[in-house]
Amino acid sequence: MNIIITPNQSPVSDSVREEMVAAGGFGKFYTDNMVIANWSEADGWGDAVLQPYGPLTLDPATAVFHYGQEIFEGMKAYSQPDGGISLFRPEANAARFGRSAARLALPEMPIEFFVQSVEELVKQDRNWVPKNFGESLYLRPFMIATEVGLGVRPSNKAMYLLIATPASAYFDPSKAVTVWISTEYVRAAEGGTGEAKCGGNYAASLIAQKQAALQGCDQVVWLDAKERFWVEEMGGMNLYFVKGSGADATIVTPKLTGTLLPGITRDSILTVAADLGYKVEEVMISIDDWRDGVASGEITEIFACGTAAVVSPIGAAKSAHGTWTTGDGNPGPITAQIRETLLGIQHGTIEDKHGWNKRVC
Numbered sequence: 001m002n003i004i005i006t007p008n009q010s011p012v013s014d015s016v017r018e019e020m021v022a023a024g025g026f027g028k029f030y031t032d033n034m035v036i037a038n039w040s041e042a043d044g045w046g047d048a049v050l051q052p053y054g055p056l057t058l059d060p061a062t063a064v065f066h067y068g069q070e071i072f073e074g075m076k077a078y079s080q081p082d083g084g085i086s087l088f089r090p091e092a093n094a095a096r097f098g099r100s101a102a103r104l105a106l107p108e109m110p111i112e113f114f115v116q117s118v119e120e121l122v123k124q125d126r127n128w129v130p131k132n133f134g135e136s137l138y139l140r141p142f143m144i145a146t147e148v149g150l151g152v153r154p155s156n157k158a159m160y161l162l163i164a165t166p167a168s169a170y171f172d173p174s175k176a177v178t179v180w181i182s183t184e185y186v187r188a189a190e191g192g193t194g195e196a197k198c199g200g201n202y203a204a205s206l207i208a209q210k211q212a213a214l215q216g217c218d219q220v221v222w223l224d225a226k227e228r229f230w231v232e233e234m235g236g237m238n239l240y241f242v243k244g245s246g247a248d249a250t251i252v253t254p255k256l257t258g259t260l261l262p263g264i265t266r267d268s269i270l271t272v273a274a275d276l277g278y279k280v281e282e283v284m285i286s287i288d289d290w291r292d293g294v295a296s297g298e299i300t301e302i303f304a305c306g307t308a309a310v311v312s313p314i315g316a317a318k319s320a321h322g323t324w325t326t327g328d329g330n331p332g333p334i335t336a337q338i339r340e341t342l343l344g345i346q347h348g349t350i351e352d353k354h355g356w357n358k359r360v361c
């Protein structure tokens with residue numbers, strides 16, 4: 001597979017782009033270019049094209065509009081101290097994209113091709129990568145089923161797209177978020193699509209997000225589908241609990257059971273926390289453990305993690321069972337330390353011992 005580079009000949013002006021990058025937020029503005037590649041069962045993947053960012057024209061009977069056959073990824077390019085740009089573990093996103101594709105009966109894309117498409121777009125739109133620490137260019141690769149027709153079957157055509165948007169901190173890291181633990185709705189059940197990054201998981205989660213907002217909470221926490229007892233994830237992020245404090249603290253995260261999304265940030269923190277000298281465990285954590293842990297003071301900090309927000313502290317948790325507040329409700333020191341360490345690695349200010357950064361330009 002090749003990438004044909006036909007970039008935007010009328011990119012936005014330097015001053016307008018700089019304003020858009022400085023405006024921060026998440027997903028407000030998109031860069032000058034995007035990548036598109038088409039697949040068909042008969043011919044496999046065609047060449048990808050890097051072309052001006054713009055709308056698509058699709059037949060209203062296109063499969064994705066009706067049966068939701070869609071997957072996506074989320075990853076970031078970070079500016080480096082010498083002015084260059086690096087991606088963080090892009091092969092891990094490529095591998096997960098392949099697993100999501102397999103689950104949604106979409107075609108798998110070669111890892112090298114996925115990574116190459118991301119590198120080319122970042123190179124082309126490098127002026128859109130924010131320079132400040134904690135800011136980045138967020139990349140959104142996705143794939144949709146493009147066979148035209150209302151018959152319910154795996155699509156024999158698919159389209160891969162890649163777009164990019166400058167991102168500042170998704171949540172304010174100095175403020176703890178409050179969460180609503182949903183006992184009414186579930187995100188994922190065994191045998192379902194919980195491990196895949198597909199739009200359908202999000203579509204089904206929005207009603208609970210609405211409920212959380214009505215309860216005055218920022219995010220939803222999901223429990224397991226069977227017992228509604230085991231803590232799984234928060235919104236589109238994985239969870240971590242800090243037990244104890246100082247150098248003796250243990251950092252635990254819900255074990256991957258097949259219904260949780262295996263986050264690359266989650267995986268990176270398992271390593272970063274161990275490097276910092278903490279004991280790290282992947283275990284089953286129940287809502288009782290949460291309630292009793294914060295009540296006794298054994299759980300000192302809770303945070304969520306994911307590419308978009310990196311690390312986000314959690315204060316109060318509300319549910320049908322009551323309200324539990326972690327510590328004094330403010331972000332804790334280990335949460336901050338892990339956030340700073342991970343961001344430092346991503347921005348090249350802390351040694352990248354594990355070879356996670358992939359230099360693009």
Ligand SMILES: *Cc1c(COP(=O)(O)O)cnc(C)c1O
Pocket residue numbers: 074197233235236237238261262263264265266305306307308
């Ligand atoms: C993407 C996602 C995460 C976080 O994964 P990262 O690779 O760390 O960005 C966690 N949970 C869900 C449901 C997700 O979609």
